[in-house]
Amino acid sequence: MSTAGAQTHRQPGASPAAGRQPLLSVRGVKTYYGNIIALKGVDMDVHEGEIVTLIGANGAGKSTLMMTIFGNPRAREGTITYAGRDITKMPTHEIAQLSIAQSPEGRRIFPRMTVYENLQMGASINGFAHFDQDLERVCTLFPRLKERLQQRGGTLSGGEQQMLAIARALMSRPKLLLLDEPSLGLAPLIVKQIFTIIKELNEQDGMTVFLVEQNAYHALKLAHRGYVMVTGNITMSGTGKELLEDPQVRAAYLEGGHH
């Protein structure tokens, strides 16, 4: 956890790594469910040290893009490159071994296993190289988990499960963290906590974060850059600040919500 690029020169709205070779780049990706097209040729970049958010309505294809990056389902056309490697056709578990970690939609923790065992599962990719250190780290980030290490995952509350899903993803010391709707179904206070932690991870550890969110206000406020997705297409992109002030985005995703 030492890529300290972001913490020195982070200004709101300015991407810290613009212009360099992107860490993750998605080019012309089309994904189908059977015959139904879900992504209609998506282009997107995530640079090292950035928080990039993808916002959009239900069914726009946000989660599909996230899962496509992880190879499940595979992109039928287009390419996905991570750190200069083509990962379009790689199986999911091999992608996970390239220090990309994901906290999938709906948390997907292991309900009958204890919190500790869940975290162990997250660390199994790098062979438990720094398990104790990493455990300490996530317990500092999420003190609630530390209290509940011996409890079964399924007995946690929704917010705690979300924390566990993120913590589990962090156990592999990822360079790129993919988060799918971490705020889903959580109380506003917990959402705030989780977003603070994401910011902390980015600023202190220089972790690159790709965040799929419906909670557009919070996500755009947090992110360096954002993309807006509508029915399988990226329709808009810009810095978080630009998008927040954009009248169209405001009308579609922010009005009537948080201010």
Add this chain to the structure above:
Amino acid sequence: MNAPSITTSSARSPAVPTRFDLAAALKDSAKSALIAFGLSIPIVAYRTDQSGADLFLNPRWDMVAIFCAIVFGLRLAQHAFMASRAAREAVPSPTQATELVHAEPSAFQKASRFGIPFFLGVALAFPILIYLIQGGLNESRYWVDLGILILTYVMLGWGLNIVVGLAGLLDLGYVAFYAVGAYSYALLSTTFGLSFWICLPLAGILAAFWGIVLGFPVLRLRGDYLAIVTLAFGEIIRLVLINWVDLTNGGAGISSIPRATFFGIPFTAGEGGFADTFGLEFNGMHRMIFLYYLILALALLTNFVTMRLRKLPVGRAWEALREDEIACRSLGINTTNTKLTAFAIGAMFGGFAGSFFAVRQGFISPESFNFLESAIILAIVVMGGMGSQIGVAIAAIVLVGGPEVLRNLTFLQAVFGSGFDPNEYRLLLFGAGMVAMMVWRPRGLISERQPSVILKERKAISGSLVKEGHG
């Protein structure tokens, strides 16, 4: 509970009697029995029998005694049940708590700390106990035979538990691997004259190979679809065994399979036999007792390997696979390999059990490997509680030993008449038991999953962190 910093401030309900008051329960049960006694005097105690024109009163005090004993026993059991339930309600369940939970062993863990050594001790001493109770080697033959049968199913249950209980892959064709193991030993020993100790690992390897062969086509399947394919696989193996007459001798089966030897010393009466070597009087039971300890060792090996694997990454990956396959993959676990190892290792133990079956019976035919066997083994795993080793053992004892107990309930003939055969009601009771299980313990006898890692005090909750992060 010596961590004062984590006070469960809500006062414990003080008045709940968590201790089972035996004296009161006995007194109440005796009262119930007395009432039953009073009621049965006019109803049960005398029977009128006609002999010619005269009526005779036939006293039946033995029946009255049986009824009273049943009432007494039931009442006592009811008391014990109510008391244990009250105790359970008094203590908050650790699995439900949203309040802080101590890292203390649960009631189940405490019970298993004494229960497991107890079971193990009984299993180890079983032939000796039976010898002492029955008063002779020949008299104990039936019981040792039953012990071997039960342990075979315990082992099969534990083997299938890897596939079904840990990895969550519903396998209805487990008996196929049992058959592969049995035929491997039978064919290798009758054709090439290999000894049991060489054939045992070979049978395991062959069964594991077939486990992988089955594993490949079903990698993408889950749940019901997987169950159907494995069911078909079990039937295919059986049909191949019936129809490939050149190799397997078809439905006639393979007979005169060589018996197991005591590490090279045969169990024969003559010179150089087991009895002769150790200066004992020859008895056929020596072989039975040896077989008993052999299957006990094999079963314990299965258990030991499973318990070890659960603590290793592969075992944890099995459990994670059972919980959530997609999450598993996105954590970098190769689900293909994970499934195949589960199938292979589960099948290997099935193969061991199969070759033991062949060496015990001395004769095998495809009849022994029908679907009912698969169903019983699966029922053992499901009833025991998926993934619970001790639960599977208990379920095997109940499901395999239960019918044998029924056979011995001859005193019921005194109640229902001499034509009554309790064994005929075996399947009825089996079904009723299953329904009862579904109602009261839908997740099996021991449904609580034991964590593979029990944290020591060192990692227990630190009170200073508790206040942070409350949302």
